Amino acid sequence: MSTSARYWREIPQRYRLEAAKCTSCGKQFFPPRLVCNGCGGREFEATKLSDKGKLATYTVIRIAPSDLTQQAPYAIGIAEFDGGLRVTAQVADVDFDELKVGMPVRIEFRRIREEGEAGILCYGYKFVPVR
Amino acid sequence: MAGIIGYGAYMPRNRIKVEEIAKIWGADAPSYKKGLMLQEKSVPSPDQDTITMSVEATKYALKRAGIDPTRIGAVYVGSESHPYAVKPSGTVLAEAVGATPEAHCADFEFACKAGSAAMFVCMGLVDGGKIEYGLAVGADTSQGAPGDALEYSAAAGAASFIIGKDDGVAKVIDTYSFMTDTPDFWRRSYMHYPRHAGRFTGEPAYFKHVLGCANGMMEKVGMKPKDFAYAVFHQPNGKFPMRVGKMLGFTKEQIEPGWLSPTLGNTYSGSSPMGLTATFDVANPGDMILMVSYGSGSGSDGFVYEMTDKIDAVRDLAPKTREKLDSDKVYIDYGTYAKYRRKIRMGE
Numbered sequence: 423m424s425t426s427a428r429y430w431r432e433i434p435q436r437y438r439l440e441a442a443k444c445t446s447c448g449k450q451f452f453p454p455r456l457v458c459n460g461c462g463g464r465e466f467e468a469t470k471l472s473d474k475g476k477l478a479t480y481t482v483i484r485i486a487p488s489d490l491t492q493q494a495p496y497a498i499g500i501a502e503f504d505g506g507l508r509v510t511a512q513v514a515d516v517d518f519d520e521l522k523v524g525m526p527v528r529i530e531f532r533r534i535r536e537e538g539e540a541g542i543l544c545y546g547y548k549f550v551p552v553r
Numbered sequence: 554m555a556g557i558i559g560y561g562a563y564m565p566r567n568r569i570k571v572e573e574i575a576k577i578w579g580a581d582a583p584s585y586k587k588g589l590m591l592q593e594k595s596v597p598s599p600d601q602d603t604i605t606m607s608v609e610a611t612k613y614a615l616k617r618a619g620i621d622p623t624r625i626g627a628v629y630v631g632s633e634s635h636p637y638a639v640k641p642s643g644t645v646l647a648e649a650v651g652a653t654p655e656a657h658c659a660d661f662e663f664a665c666k667a668g669s670a671a672m673f674v675c676m677g678l679v680d681g682g683k684i685e686y687g688l689a690v691g692a693d694t695s696q697g698a699p700g701d702a703l704e705y706s707a708a709a710g711a712a713s714f715i716i717g718k719d720d721g722v723a724k725v726i727d728t729y730s731f732m733t734d735t736p737d738f739w740r741r742s743y744m745h746y747p748r749h750a751g752r753f754t755g756e757p758a759y760f761k762h763v764l765g766c767a768n769g770m771m772e773k774v775g776m777k778p779k780d781f782a783y784a785v786f787h788q789p790n791g792k793f794p795m796r797v798g799k800m801l802g803f804t805k806e807q808i809e810p811g812w813l814s815p816t817l818g819n820t821y822s823g824s825s826p827m828g829l830t831a832t833f834d835v836a837n838p839g840d841m842i843l844m845v846s847y848g849s850g851s852g853s854d855g856f857v858y859e860m861t862d863k864i865d866a867v868r869d870l871a872p873k874t875r876e877k878l879d880s881d882k883v884y885i886d887y888g889t890y891a892k893y894r895r896k897i898r899m900g901e
C-alpha cells in the first residue's frame with residue numbers, strides 16, 4: 423500500500439486524536455481497536471484524547487531514521503492522558519535538560535515527516551511542554 | 554451583518570534578533586531597528602508551516618466560539634506560503650478541527666491580504682445566508698532572500714476567525730475594499746524568494762492603498778478617527794503602520810495594542826488579522842475598531858467592528874496574543890535559522 427493511502431486511513435487518529443471506549447468495561451483505546459483486550463467486548467463509543475497529558479518516559483534520538491535525520495537530535499516520549507491512555511510522540515519545542523518524568527505536556531499539530539522533495543506532507547500530533 | 558464569534562492567534566516559539574541577521578551580512582543593525590522599528594521576528598521550526606499554525610490558531614478560535622465545528626460551512630485559508638503548490642491547505646485544517654465533510658473549501662492568495670480576503674468572503678456568505686459559520690484564517694511562513702531587507706521582517710504566524718450570523722464578540726458594522734494593479738512585490742512560479750520594487754513599495758503601494766481604504770471605509774460608515782477606540786493596519790515592519798495611522802489622524806495609543814510587528818515581524822497574511830486578535834484581547838464592550846489590511850499587487854480590505862459584551866466572557870478561554878508573543882520564546886542564531894528555513898544546500 424502506498425504511504426499516502428496508509429496516511430489517509432489514519433487521519434482520524436493523527437489529526438483529531440479519535441479514541442474508542444469499550445461500552446461494556448469502559449476501557450479506552452488509542453488508536454481504536456476492534457476487540458477490547460479487557461473484556462472481549464466489540465462495541466465502542468467514540469471519544470477524543472484530551473489535549474493535556476503527563477510525560478511518563480522519554481528518550482533523545484540522536485541517530486534518526488533516514489526521513490528524520492534533519493530533525494535529529496529530537497526527543498520522543500510516552501505521555502499518559504485522562505483514562506490512563508498512553509500515547510507515543512515526538513516532544514517538540516523542548517530543551518533536552520527540561521525533560522522530566524511527570525512534566526505536563528499538551529498536544530500540538532505539526533508536520534511529522536515528508537515523502538522526499540516531491541511526495542506528500544504527513545501531519546499529526548506532537549507533545550509540547552505546558553509552560 | 555455578520556459577527557466574529559471566536560478568534561485565536563498562534564506564532565512559533567523561535568525568535569531571531571535583527572542584530573543576529575545584520576551581523577551575517579555586515580549590515581547596520583541600529584539603522585534597521587530605528588528605521589524600520591524592528592527588534593526581532595518569529596521563525597517557524599522545521600515541523601511548522603502555514604497548515605500547522607492554522608490548526609493551532611483555529612483550535613483557540615473554536616475554544617472562544619464554543620460551537621460544534623460540523624456547523625462550519627466554509628473553510629478558507631489565506632496565505633502566500635501554502636505548503637503545497639497544488640493541494641489545498643484548507644482540507645487539512647478542516648479535517649484537523651472536525652469541519653468535514655459538509656463545507657465549502659478553497660485556499661486564498663493575495664500576498665499579505667489573503668487572510669483578510671478570507672474574512673471578507675466569509676462575512677459575505679454569512680450575510681447572504683449561504684452558511685451558518687465560516688472559518689477564515691490568515692497564516693504565513695514567509696521568507697526574504699538572504700541579505701535582503703525583507704529578511705529582517707519576514708516572519709511566521711496565524712490568526713483564525715469563526716464568523717457567524719449572530720453578533721458574537723464583535724459585530725461587523727461594515728466592510729470596504731480598495732485595489733489597483735501595482736507591481737510592488739511578487740514571486741514568480743518556482744522562485745524561492747520574492748522580489749520587490751524597493752522604495753516603490755512605500756508611497757504608491759502600501760500608503761496609497763491603506764490610506765485609500767481607511768478613508769473610504771470611514772466615509773462609508775460616517776466615522777472619524779476619534780470615534781474609534783483602536784485601529785489595526787497591515788504591518789510590513791514597525792514603522793509603516795504607525796506612520797499611516799498618524800497620517801490618518803490616529804494616535805499611538807489607538808494603534809499600540811495591535812502593533813505586534815516590532816517583536817513579531819511581518820506575518821504577511823497573518824499580520825493585520827493577528828493585530829486584530831491582540832486588540833480584541835484588550836477591547837471593551839462598545840469599543841469601535843478599524844482594521845485595514847494590505848496585500849501587494851495591490852489592495853486593502855477595510856473592516857469596522859463593534860465589540861459586544863460577550864468579549865469579557867470569552868477572551869480568557871484561549872491564550873492571549875500579546876502574552877503568548879512576549880512570554881513563550883527562545884532565541885536562535887543565524888545558523889539555526891538557516892537550517893530551520895532550509896537555506897543550507899544539503900547533499901543529495
Ligand SMILES: [Zn+2]
Nearest residue numbers: 444447458461
Ligand atoms: Zn471492554
